[in-house]
Amino acid sequence: QKEVEQNSGPLSVPEGAIASLNCTYSDRVSQSFFWYRQYSGKSPELIMSIYSNGDKEDGRFTAQLNKASQYVSLLIRDSQPSDSATYLCAVRTGNNDMRFGAGTRLTVKP
Amino acid sequence: DAGVTQSPTHLIKTRGQQVTLRCSPKSGHDTVSWYQQALGQGPQFIFQYYEEEERQRGNFPDRFSGHQFPNYSSELNVNALLLGDSALYLCASSFTGFGETQYFGPGTRLLVL
DSSP: OOSEEEOOOOEEEETTSOEEEEEEESOTTOOEEEEEEEOTTSOOEEEEEEOSSEEEEETTEEEEEETTTTEEEEEESSOOGGGOEEEEEEEEOTTSOEEEOOOEEEEEEO | OOOOEEEOSEEEEOTTOOEEEEEEOOTTOOEEEEEEEOTTSOOEEEEEEETTEEEEEOSOOTTEEEEEOTTSOEEEEEOSOOGGGOEEEEEEEEOSSSSOOOEEOOOEEEEEO
């Protein structure tokens, strides 16, 4: 079992729709969770971090964390073509190192 | 406020050669982590440096080594290059503490022929 798993996609949504990205992790003692966006040929850029169970909202982005289910998600409301990118889920494990999923490629169609 | 910088941006080497990649962290950050990202994959953790010492290490062979300088900048060295070492090498900096949010540099794209 991979330490951090994401649906590889591609995920395609129409402009203005909600995009839902999911991630599961295996290390139960993980405490910090991150979502990064990576455009093709570029490096990852941080979107959000979340540490407590529940929802955290920042503009059009909402991160959701459920530690009991070892599940973290990212919702993008009012999706725009500029949101088209690969989204990486990252988890800081109990060993204090960061593990990344393989990423989900999102395409927002105008 | 300068972000994380890396040099060089691109590099072409042949098998068996050695390479050194450089990273300067974001202002105020004291920790540097290195990652290898193969095409279509997520970043794979190589190691992390804090207070000039290797604090954590991922599942990479000893051919991968590093260093952190007193000004917090860092180098990644790879010896005896293999074709499979071709990848995007990412440096991320953070400030030690709860959460330790990491910010990435632009990366160095290494091609081994």
